[in-house]
Amino acid sequence: MSTIEIAPAATRRPAWDVLGTRLEGVRGSIDAMKESDLAGWNVRKVPLFFEDDSPAWDGARRDVADRYATVRTNPQTGGTEYIGVVGGTYTPIQNEAHAELLDAVLDTADAKWEAAGASHGGKRTFMTMRLPEDIMVGGKDAVGLHLVAFNSHDGSSSFKFAVTPVRVSCTNMQSAALRGAKSKFSIRHTSGAGRALSEAREALGLTYKYVEAFELEAERLLATPMTVGAFDAYAAELFGVRDEDKASKKALANRDGLMDLYRSSDTLDGIRGTKWGAYQTVTEFIDHVAPVRGRDVARARATRSFDGAAERLKAAAFALVG
Structure with missing residues (x-):
């Protein structure tokens, strides 16, 4: 079995801290956007065209039908930057458009801004708020509760909130x-204080329902020996290792790394030997241990934490351990 290198827990930061700007003491959402360079983007669509270098090409540029590039103004440099490609029906919505709703959520939940920023070259933005009370699984294992507001400027997703528990x-x-x-829910583009407050309350009602269900499952997993x-066997099943001779090198490395982490990580002290500890091994492995490409390892891992594949693997691990 391979030996893995585990970063000290005290040096670790959640993905939004690595990718974004801390917002301690910031109150209004507009101020939060200014602080994190999310304000003043002026996201817009511009036409796409192509050229060809073949001998038959007449040298004229050709427009790309029903496809546009989304671009933004960099608030620091004033320059124009490419974001992504969208269809003709796509309508850009500025980051500031959801300020009223965000402020209504903060006020209704008594939450505080934590961090905000952009990932994937500006294609996606996020704003994170911390809810005031933690879950204490088994009366001893603290799990902080966060609401993350996501938006995209490449047509990949709508504006949405996600409940994200984080083991402290x-x-x-x-x-x-x-x-x-539901841990995620989309929010309509709103106008008018009354409607914003109504949607904020609806979003928070769904949040609290999810938190309650998550806490019950966490308690059950902590009380179940493993x-x-x-x-x-759980690690092998999670990474699809059913036959060592037929499994890929990556699958074997992931399985072995997960098994090594389970035996060696001091963050599992007190929960090792339970299904809750097994699941926490997976989340720790994905967020802080599994190999990534690139020189900036912390940033690459943080970006992966916001990718659908990492999230799906954690959800699969939760379902499998249950």
Whole structure:
């Protein structure tokens, strides 16, 4: 089994801290956007065209039908930067357009701004707020509660909120699909204080329902023992290692890394030997241990934490351990 390098838990930061700007003491959403360079983007569509260097080309540029580039103004340099490609029906919505709703959520939930920023070259933006009370799983394992507002400027998603529990001792971001409780919900583009407040209350009602369901499942997992042998089988199943001779090198490395982490990580002290500890091994592995490409390892891992693939793997791990 391979030996993995585990960064000290005290040095770890959640993905939004790595990719964004801390917003301690900031109150209004417009101020939060200015502080994190999300204000003044002026996202807009511009035509796309192509050229060809073949001998038959007449040298004239050709427009690309029903496709446009989205661009923004960089608030620091004033220059124009490319974001992505969208269809003809796509309508840009500025970051500031949701300020009223964000402020209504903050006021209704008694939450505080935590961090905000952009990822994937400006294609996606995020604003994170911390809810005032943590979950204490088993009366001892603190899980902080966060609301993350996501938007995109490349047509990949709508404006939405996601409930993101984070285990405090190791900053592992959780993802779990729970029956009858939604962790994500899209919000319509709103106008008018009354409607914004109504949607904020609806969003928070869904949030609290999910948090309650998550806490019940976490308590159940913590109370359920899991042997080392059972964890090894769990790791193999999660990464699809059913036959060592046929499994890919990547799958084997991931399985072995997960098994090594389960045995060696001090963040699992007190929960190792339970299904809750097994699931936390997976979230720690994905967020802080699994190999990534690029020189800036922390940034690459943070970006991956916001990718759908990492989130789906955590949700699959939660379903499998149950």
